[in-house]
Amino acid sequence: MLTEDGKHLYVSWDEYHMLIERLALKIHASGWEFDQILCLARGGLRPGDVISRVFDKPLAIMSTSSYRAEEGTIQGRLDMAKYITMPKGELAGRVLLVDDLSDSGITLRAVVDRLRGMAAITELRSAVIWTKGVSSYTPDYHVELLPTSPWIHQPFEEYDHLRPDGLAKKFVI
Numbered sequence: 001m002l003t004e005d006g007k008h009l010y011v012s013w014d015e016y017h018m019l020i021e022r023l024a025l026k027i028h029a030s031g032w033e034f035d036q037i038l039c040l041a042r043g044g045l046r047p048g049d050v051i052s053r054v055f056d057k058p059l060a061i062m063s064t065s066s067y068r069a070e071e072g073t074i075q076g077r078l079d080m081a082k083y084i085t086m087p088k089g090e091l092a093g094r095v096l097l098v099d100d101l102s103d104s105g106i107t108l109r110a111v112v113d114r115l116r117g118m119a120a121i122t123e124l125r126s127a128v129i130w131t132k133g134v135s136s137y138t139p140d141y142h143v144e145l146l147p148t149s150p151w152i153h154q155p156f157e158e159y160d161h162l163r164p165d166g167l168a169k170k171f172v173i
Contacts, residue, residue, distance in 0.1 A: 006148035009130075013155040019129045020050045022143045027051070027096070027127055030141070034125070035093035038084065040064050040111065043100035046156070047129060051098055060086040064107055078110055092120035101130040101152060105137030112137070 001010050011019075038060045039048025045061070052059035063081040084091055095115065102108050108126060115124050127141035132149040146152075 003150070007150050008153060009146065009150040010153045011155055016046075016129075016155050017050075019143050020047045021054075023047060023127055023129055023141060024051050024054045026141050026143065027055075032125060033094065034096040034123075036060060036086075036091060037096045037098055038062055038091060038115070040097070040099040040107065043154075044098045044128075047100055047127075048098040051096070051127070057096075058087060060084050060091055062111065064111065078107055080110065080114065090120055091115075091118065092122075094123040095121050095125075097124060097126040099126075099128050100154070101132065102126075102128050102135040102137050102139050102142070103132050103149075105135035108139065109137045 003010070034055075034057065036058050037048055037052050037055070039045055039052075039062075041061050041063045042065075048059055048061070051057075062084045065079045097108070097111065097115065099108060108128075112124065112126060115121055125141070126137075126139040128139045129142065130144050130146055130152060131139060131142040133145070133147040134149040
């Protein structure tokens with residue numbers, strides 16, 4: 001649900017899963033066939049996992065991080081993992097890059113530039129749930145374009161501040 005001022009978007013678990021499914025359908029409707037999926041951890045893990053299962057394609061993972069300051073609300077220096085984790089082989093052929101959103105576009109642009117430098121990748125496309133209006137990078141597939149570029153409150157963020165002792169309190173009778 002987008003707040004009246006357009007500055008915050010609150011997403012429930014049900015909405016989140018529905019959006020991932022809509023993203024999978026958009027990719028399918030395009031007719032483009034891919035060989036592998038590379039998701040960006042952490043935000044792209046859940047969408048990447050679902051899309052990997054729906055299309056029955058191998059899932060590779062690359063860790064990236066740029067949001068650290070002010071409880072993850074201020075973008076800092078982009079860190080990209082040197083290696084990509086895969087069950088076997090190398091990232092090659094037609095690759096679908098999956099993340100949760102294109103916020104500023106900096107992370108996706110940097111990863112795309114790095115992947116385009118890999119000779120084994122013959123074609124690369126990107127997919128996200130949300131593309132913000134301020135993004136400098138436009139993915140090949142997205143479900144929602146957010147012109148006001150709101151802060152997205154995703155359902156899993158409750159775990160950002162939940163520690164084991166707080167979690168245990170949920171199960172005390």
